[in-house]
Amino acid sequence: MRSSTGCGSDLSLLELRDVQARYGEITALHGVSLTVAEGDFVAILGANGAGKTTTLRAISGTVKTSGDILFDDHKLFRRSPEAMARKGVAHVPEGRGTFSTLSVLDNLRLGAWVQRGVSPRDLANVFEFFPRLYERPDQQAGTLSGGEQQMLALGRAMMAKPRLLLLDEPSLGLAPLVVREIFAALKQLNEGGTTIVVVEQNAALALAAANHAYVLETGRVVLGGDAADLKANESVRRSYLGY
Amino acid sequence: MANFIQQVVSGLASGGIYGALALAIVLIHRATGVLNFAQGEMATLSAFVCWSLIDHGWAFWPAFGATIFLSFAGGVVLEQTVIRPIQNGPLLGIVILTIGLLIAINGLTTWVWGGAAKQFHGPFSTAPINVGGVAFSKQDIGVIAISVVSVVLIGLLFTRTKLGLGLRAAAANPTEARLVGVRVPGMLALGWGLAAVLGAVAGVMAAPSLFLEPNMMQTVLLYAFAAAVLGGMDSPVGAVIGGLVLGVLLNLVGTYVHWVGGELRLAVALAVILGVLLIRPAGLFGRTAVRRV
Numbered sequence: 001m002r003s004s005t006g007c008g009s010d011l012s013l014l015e016l017r018d019v020q021a022r023y024g025e026i027t028a029l030h031g032v033s034l035t036v037a038e039g040d041f042v043a044i045l046g047a048n049g050a051g052k053t054t055t056l057r058a059i060s061g062t063v064k065t066s067g068d069i070l071f072d073d074h075k076l077f078r079r080s081p082e083a084m085a086r087k088g089v090a091h092v093p094e095g096r097g098t099f100s101t102l103s104v105l106d107n108l109r110l111g112a113w114v115q116r117g118v119s120p121r122d123l124a125n126v127f128e129f130f131p132r133l134y135e136r137p138d139q140q141a142g143t144l145s146g147g148e149q150q151m152l153a154l155g156r157a158m159m160a161k162p163r164l165l166l167l168d169e170p171s172l173g174l175a176p177l178v179v180r181e182i183f184a185a186l187k188q189l190n191e192g193g194t195t196i197v198v199v200e201q202n203a204a205l206a207l208a209a210a211n212h213a214y215v216l217e218t219g220r221v222v223l224g225g226d227a228a229d230l231k232a233n234e235s236v237r238r239s240y241l242g243y
Numbered sequence: 244m245a246n247f248i249q250q251v252v253s254g255l256a257s258g259g260i261y262g263a264l265a266l267a268i269v270l271i272h273r274a275t276g277v278l279n280f281a282q283g284e285m286a287t288l289s290a291f292v293c294w295s296l297i298d299h300g301w302a303f304w305p306a307f308g309a310t311i312f313l314s315f316a317g318g319v320v321l322e323q324t325v326i327r328p329i330q331n332g333p334l335l336g337i338v339i340l341t342i343g344l345l346i347a348i349n350g351l352t353t354w355v356w357g358g359a360a361k362q363f364h365g366p367f368s369t370a371p372i373n374v375g376g377v378a379f380s381k382q383d384i385g386v387i388a389i390s391v392v393s394v395v396l397i398g399l400l401f402t403r404t405k406l407g408l409g410l411r412a413a414a415a416n417p418t419e420a421r422l423v424g425v426r427v428p429g430m431l432a433l434g435w436g437l438a439a440v441l442g443a444v445a446g447v448m449a450a451p452s453l454f455l456e457p458n459m460m461q462t463v464l465l466y467a468f469a470a471a472v473l474g475g476m477d478s479p480v481g482a483v484i485g486g487l488v489l490g491v492l493l494n495l496v497g498t499y500v501h502w503v504g505g506e507l508r509l510a511v512a513l514a515v516i517l518g519v520l521l522i523r524p525a526g527l528f529g530r531t532a533v534r535r536v
């Protein structure tokens with residue numbers, strides 16, 4: 001059961017029904033079901049190896065799955081990452097996926113691959129969010145600092161003007177100040193209408209930003225609901241918030 | 244001095260051919276990690292196609308244009324039918340496949356056109372032109388011009404167009420490229436098509452001075468590999484410059500170091516390259532990968 005709060009609406013943008021995924025012999029997802037409404041900011045929490053990354057991969061088509069995935073209330077068959085990108089799903093993978101040998105500007109241009117062209121307005125928008133990228137358009141992405149790379153990864157996703165933005169542990173290994181900057185940007189994007197699903201180890205941070213959350217344990221959803229309710233939940237507090 | 248300049252220009256002409264073929268090799272290597280040993284025979288096949296068109300009464304330039312187009316299509320088809328099915332297999336398997344392809348194409352050209360060397364009349368006369376007291380061969384100047392134009396066009400395609408951006412992205416990080424929506428398999432096929440085009444340019448430019456026969460590009464392929472290694476296996480600019488340097492070097496060594504003569508030229512050139520690699524293992528323009536975790 002879910003009630004919609006904040007900027008979420010009842011129109012479901014994404015639905016996973018009993019999605020299973022495996023890597024060879026290892027089953028990573030044993031039937032994950034979850035719903036993301038248009039405009040939602042959803043956090044996915046869970047311990048290492050719980051299947052958070054695999055869940056995002058299932059959505060973006062980078063791992064083979066069984067079970068149903070619905071986008072815009074349409075069941076998706078034969079998903080591939082390129083097809084999902086075309087449908088408006090932008091996936092910022094674990095470890096900030098950037099093209100390390102390409103320049104900052106080329107990375108941003110590639111973000112707009114599914115768009116008709118590189119819109120100067122979108123580019124200006126990204127640079128307004130992250131002035132540090134504006135200062136170094138020709139720098140090779142691989143030589144950026146960790147924080148700058150995460151900004152670039154997010155900026156690249158923004159260039160695609162996604163309907164659904166997937167982020168895998170955006171705060172990992174970053175200084176608190178940079179993390180705050182990234183999450184402020186995410187909040188602003190969400191207020192602008194982008195639906196966001198973020199996987200985070202930092203549960204406090206994620207629950208503060210999100211309006212809905214799911215908790216994964218060994219490839220299953222064990223809890224789901226309003227972020228505020230989960231924050232108050234005894235077991236979530238003990239396992240993920242640490243107090 | 245005049246002789247020296249002549250030798251340099253003539254070296255640049257051969258070097259342009261090595262550079263074009265080296266660029267073809269580097270483009271495929273960057274994108275897929277595959278060393279395409281068939282690149283030389285593919286170029287020979289293109290030259291034969293051009294020769295046949297001319298033999299059927301076509302003028303050189305239309306024949307050259309059609310050859311470029313057919314070579315592009317041939318490269319794309321080759322990737323899709325022969326390379327793609329084993330693309331994800333072990334690298335050694337793919338390398339052996341390209342060697343098999345070399346033998347197969349060589350057999351095909353011998354079967355269709357015969358083993359005897361054919362005279363290939365290029366678009367440029369071999370007559371000399373005088374510039375400030377130095378006589379240059381028109382053919383050399385023409386070959387340099389064509390090589391430069393094709394390499395520059397390929398360069399502009401890669402650096403100035405959306406398609407080029409997709410090609411570079413697919414080569415740099417295929418997984419990531421798919422996530423932003425780039426159709427990576429299509430890009431790889433396109434890469435093979437472009438490499439075949441560069442090979443065709445090299446083959447057709449080489450044919451007038453080398454005589455056209457099925458083994459024509461085998462030595463050239465060796466030089467092209469040497470040029471690619473010299474420039475840095477992953478640097479397109481390095482491949483081209485490596486080709487030019489090698490062409491000039493071979494010519495000068497052959498002319499001025501008499502004990503070397505024609506037979507030892509390749510050995511001397513390879514020794515020089517070895518020296519460069521001892522000092523710069525990644526080649527002149529190769530980058531050691533920058534990576535941050």
Ligand SMILES: Nc1ncnc2c1ncn2[C@@H]1O[C@H](COP(=O)(O)OP(=O)(O)O)[C@@H](O)[C@H]1O
Nearest residue numbers: 023026028046047048049050051052053054055
């Ligand atoms: N490429 C892979 N090959 C084999 N097993 C994998 C691979 N990726 C993840 N797994 C396994 O799948 C399970 C879920 O992993 P993952 O989705 O990465 O978890 P999380 O992101 O929550 O840490 C783990 O048991 C992990 O070991």
Ligand SMILES: [Mg+2]
Nearest residue numbers: 052053054094
């Ligand atoms: Mg993970």
